[in-house]
Amino acid sequence: xxxxxxxxxxxxxxxxxxxxxxLLRLAxxxxxxxxxxxxxxxxxxxxxxxxxxxxxxxxxxxEQLALYLWRTVTLDxxxxxxxxxxxxxxILERLPATLLLMFSGICFAFSxxxxxxxxxxxxxxxxxxxxxxxxxxxxxxxxxxxxxLMMIVIFSVKLAWLPLGxxxxxxxxxxxxxxxxxxxxxxxxxxIAVSFIxxxxxxxxMRAGMLExxxxxxxxxxxxxxxxxxxxxxxxxxxxxxxxxxTMLGLQFSALFGGSxxxxxxxxxxxxxxxxxxxxxxxxxxxxxxxxxxxxxxxxLVNLVTDLLYARLDPRIAS
Numbered sequence: 001x002x003x004x005x006x007x008x009x010x011x012x013x014x015x016x017x018x019x020x021x022x023l024l025r026l027a028x029x030x031x032x033x034x035x036x037x038x039x040x041x042x043x044x045x046x047x048x049x050x051x052x053x054x055x056x057x058x059x060x061x062x063e064q065l066a067l068y069l070w071r072t073v074t075l076d077x078x079x080x081x082x083x084x085x086x087x088x089x090x091i092l093e094r095l096p097a098t099l100l101l102m103f104s105g106i107c108f109a110f111s112x113x114x115x116x117x118x119x120x121x122x123x124x125x126x127x128x129x130x131x132x133x134x135x136x137x138x139x140x141x142x143x144x145x146x147x148x149l150m151m152i153v154i155f156s157v158k159l160a161w162l163p164l165g166x167x168x169x170x171x172x173x174x175x176x177x178x179x180x181x182x183x184x185x186x187x188x189x190x191x192i193a194v195s196f197i198x199x200x201x202x203x204x205x206m207r208a209g210m211l212e213x214x215x216x217x218x219x220x221x222x223x224x225x226x227x228x229x230x231x232x233x234x235x236x237x238x239x240x241x242x243x244x245x246x247t248m249l250g251l252q253f254s255a256l257f258g259g260s261x262x263x264x265x266x267x268x269x270x271x272x273x274x275x276x277x278x279x280x281x282x283x284x285x286x287x288x289x290x291x292x293x294x295x296x297x298x299x300x301l302v303n304l305v306t307d308l309l310y311a312r313l314d315p316r317i318a319s
Contacts, residue, residue: 005304005307006304009300009304012296012300013293013296013297013300014069016292016296017068017069017072017289017292017293017296018065018069020288020289020292021064021065021068021289022061022065024285024288024289025061025064025065025285026061068289072293075088076088077091077286077289077290077293078286078289078290079286080279080284080286080287081282081283081284081285081286081287082278082279082282082284082287083284083287087286087287087290088290090275090287090290091272091275091290091291091294093270094270094271094272094274094275095271095272095294097167097264097269097270097271097272098260098264098269098271098272098273099298100167100183100187101187101190101191101194101256101260101263101264101269101271102194102253102256102260104187104191105190105191105194105195105198105256106195106198106249106252106253106256108191108192108195108199109195109196109198109199109202109252110198110202110245110249112199112202113198113199113200113201113202113203113205113206113245114202114206114238114242114245116132116135116136116199116203116206117202117203117204117205117206117207117209117210117241118206118207118210118233118234118238119132120132120133120203120206120207121206121207121210121211121214121233121237122210122229122233124207124211129207132203132207133204133207135200135203136199136200136203136204137200138200139196139197139199139200139203140197140200140201140204142196142197144193144194144196144197144262144263145193145262145263145266147192147193147196148189148190148193148263148266148267149266151189151192151193152164152165152189152266152267155189156189162185162186162188162189163185163186164267164268165186165266165267165268165269166186166267166268166269166270167183167186167187167269167270168182168183168186169182169186186267189267190263190264190266190267190269193263193266193267194256194260194263198248198252201248201252202245202248205241205244205245205248206238206241206242206245209240209241209242209243209244209245210233210237210238210241212241213237213240213241214237219232219237246306246309247306249306250302250303250305250306250307253299253302253303253306254299254302254303260272260273261273261274261276261277264277265277272291272294272295275287275291276288276291279291
C-alpha cells in the first residue's frame with residue numbers, strides 16, 4: 001500500500017512543481033524589480049541586467065523550468081535572492097516552528113473537538129447540546145487572524161498574561177523545562193487562532209457521526225447486554241464515528257500550511273508561513289518554490305499516514 005501511494009504521488013508532485021513555477025514566473029515583475037524598488041529605484045539598466053544575469057532571470061522560461069526541475073531532483077533548491085543563503089537551509093531553520101504550530105493546533109482542535117462532540121451527542125436535544133452546537137457555529141464563523149488580534153489585545157496588552165508574539169523570549173537563555181514552558185506560553189494564542197475553525201468542524205462531525213451510529217442495531221444489542229452508556233459511547237460508538245474525523249485530520253494538516261501564513265505574520269513566528277509572505281513581497285522565486293516543494297512533500301507524507309490510520313480503524317479498506 002505504501003509503495004503504491006508513493007508511486008501515485010510522483011506525478012502529483014511534478015504537476016504541482018511545474019504549475020506553480022509557471023504561475024509564479026509568468027506573473028508580472030520579478031525579484032530584480034522588487035530589489036530595485038526597495039532601493040528607491042536607484043539602479044541603472046546595466047545594473048539591472050547584471051542582476052538578472054547573476055540570478056538566471058535573463059534565460060527563457062522553459063530553460064529556467066528545466067534547470068529548476070533538475071535542481072529539485074538533486075535536492076538543490078537554489079539561493080534565496082533576498083537572504084543570499086541556500087533555500088534549503090532557510091527552510092530547515094523555519095520548518096520546526098511551523099510544524100510545532102501545526103502539531104499543537106491539530107492536537108488542540110482534534111482532542112477538544114472530539115470530547116465536545118461526544119458530550120453533545122450524549123446529551124442530544126438538551127440545553128448543553130444546544131450550547132455546544134451554538135459554540136461550534138460561532139467558532140466556525142470566526143476568522144483566525146481576527147481572533148488572534150483580539151487575543152493579543154486582551155491577553156497580552158490588557159491583562160499581560162501572555163507574550164505578544166515570537167516563539168520564545170529573546171535573550172532569556174532558558175534551557176530544559178523552563179524553555180519548554182516558555183515556548184508553550186508563546187504558542188497558546190497562535191494555536192487557538194490557527195485551529196479554532198477546525199475545532200468546530202470536529203465537534204460537529206463527531207456529534208453527527210455518533211447520533212447516526214446510536215441508531216444502529218449493534219448499539220441496541222450492547223444496551224440489551226447491560227453495558228453502561230459511557231462504555232457504549234467511548235468503546236463502540238465513538239470509535240466508529242472517528243473515520244470522518246481522521247479524513248478531516250489529513251485535510252486540516254494540508255490547509256494549515258496556508259493558514260499559517262496569516263497566523264505567523266500576526267504573531268511574528270519565525271516559520272514557513274512568515275518566510276513565504278516575505279518571499280512573495282520580495283518576489284523571491286527560489287524561496288517560494290522551495291517552500292512549495294517542501295510543503296508538498298510534507299502534505300503527501302501526512303496524507304499517507306492518514307490513510308494508514310484510516311485502514312487501522314477500518315480493516316475493510318486496508319487494501
